[in-house]
Amino acid sequence: MKSDKRAKGSQPRTPTLEDVARASGLSPMTVSRALNTPRLVKAATIDKVMEAVRITGYIPNLLAGGLASRRSKLIAVVVPQINNAMFVDTIQAISDELDARGYHMLLCVAGYSDETEADIVATLLSRRPDGVVLTGIHHTPELRKIILNAQVPVVEIWDLTPTPLDMLIGFSHEKIGFAAGDYLLGKGHRRFGLIWAADRRAAQRKNGLYDALARQTDCTLSEVIVPLPASMAAGRTGLRQLFAQGEPLDAIVCSSDTLAQGAIMEATAQGVAVPQQLAVMGFGDLAFAAHNVPSISTLGVDSWKMGKEAATLLADKIEGKSTESPIIDIGFTLIERDSA
Amino acid sequence: MKSDKRAKGSQPRTPTLEDVARASGLSPMTVSRALNTPRLVKAATIDKVMEAVRITGYIPNLLAGGLASRRSKLIAVVVPQINNAMFVDTIQAISDELDARGYHMLLCVAGYSDETEADIVATLLSRRPDGVVLTGIHHTPELRKIILNAQVPVVEIWDLTPTPLDMLIGFSHEKIGFAAGDYLLGKGHRRFGLIWAADRRAAQRKNGLYDALARQTDCTLSEVIVPLPASMAAGRTGLRQLFAQGEPLDAIVCSSDTLAQGAIMEATAQGVAVPQQLAVMGFGDLAFAAHNVPSISTLGVDSWKMGKEAATLLADKIEGKSTESPIIDIGFTLIERDSA
């Protein structure tokens, strides 16, 4: 009688498919089927397997399963920051959707550097993720090469380009900036102050804003660049710095709602009435924007939907339910509230 | 001459260790060593391997590696929510530290249900994580059984108990609640209003607060429970509801700074001066608390440090640098600012 080759030590091995097979009097393959493709297995057999699973305390090994099947059920998500109100809804939405579809999320932080992102993705691919979500469309040539070579489905989010790596769901930062400028010009504002975070997507929004303001020759514009992460405190000091520059101001544009909230707070504290004396505009439509006093006029993006869609696009492609590589412009909404 | 068994199709397989071995004229095992334990390999050999890696575009397969070595270099992190300002710093800190030590983070959302957490962890373990971070100390018996059986290092965070599953780094919610009550009593407040989120750790803080207020017989207390996630808007409506109850109030205690910010905003909007007519106290010392107008008195927790330490504890234990199972009380700080 063949003895268990691994039963030498007394430490209880973690049970394997073979253990379940033994306990149920079936073959490992049948157990595997019962667990993964139950429709191919007789109901009575499934019951036997489940009972054996319960008895043995079996937990599948997805390292082994992924190696054999070449499908890891793992999605890698790369974001610039986790502790950034701008991205958390998207991350949560991705996580929720992936969970519902049986995937796990490997979450990685790339900071705001393309080189870091490239390094991260290179090591990430050693997990053989079934799909990858990248924030933004600017990547190093090395990253492009590596990821295209890996032939893994990719979704880029939070930006727009006609030439994505694979799939894309995002929006135009230029258009958003333009819309903000256009709106404020329409309200009669001409003396602009910008409180702007030092990241590339914010810079794109600024370009759009410039374009809008350029149509009006009598505009003035001063700006303050604040370091990342953009905080309410930065909004306050940003406004102080703008005031200190001495230029007349009638509208403040901020690269995020968080900065806008700070700017409003500072203005109010200094007795400058928002919006009567100074309009303030944000970006992102974060949770507090609608309920601030005064409520914050802003440009909203459906970041929840963006995450959910990104996850869906990936899962569908992985599962062969789609072979397309769509470029989805999720758009944005100008939300007129009290602050501008 | 033995031909490559897999070279049938024309689609370029992803290169394996064997390909690198061939390209460098070495054995797969030596290539593996050069990559993972270079100190055991001659410098010249390492160079050869690196060149072969470059040429072949080799990316290690950690599914295979993890299966063979029984070490996945994966840490599973389970949190109630991602899009919650309370946890994002901890998550980010964990991610940063794990990254620095060569681990990847599998991030999972359990909501606020123990049952969901148990399910999540059960499927999580199929990834064979080298360690697990759990938020909170309340788990179903099934979870306890499963995770102890898996013999995987665990750190529980954000709470305190003398009987953790394994390691623990957190703080006492009761003490925090007590400290808040004690502080406000000391300031002479007797008419309390609570705006409180419906989660268990918040409830523990409330218990501590009750204990403190019980020492003073002439206290009154009314409260409003707000749904999760706690938002600024909920803080505003919460205060309105408290006002509507008609009880006299001189101090509002909120289960988070976000709620406190909303309460302050609502009070100010209604012409109720904070703190002169109404004190408002928060919890968490979130980024905006120090810079709000008025700045928010609160109880601060070093959530960044908690995350970093949790990751360090795990990594040290996994790597055998420590065999202890410490229980670390990270403490808290009462931060007196303008709002109370």
Added chain:
DNA sequence: TTGTAAGCGTTATCAA
């Protein structure tokens, strides 16, 4: 519907 055999790509172990 179930079973057998042969990998999947790596590392532990022992030998050279």
Added chain:
DNA sequence: TTGATAACGCTTACAA
């Protein structure tokens, strides 16, 4: 310092 061999635990492909 390097190499040969046998796992690691599962699934694909094919057979019964």
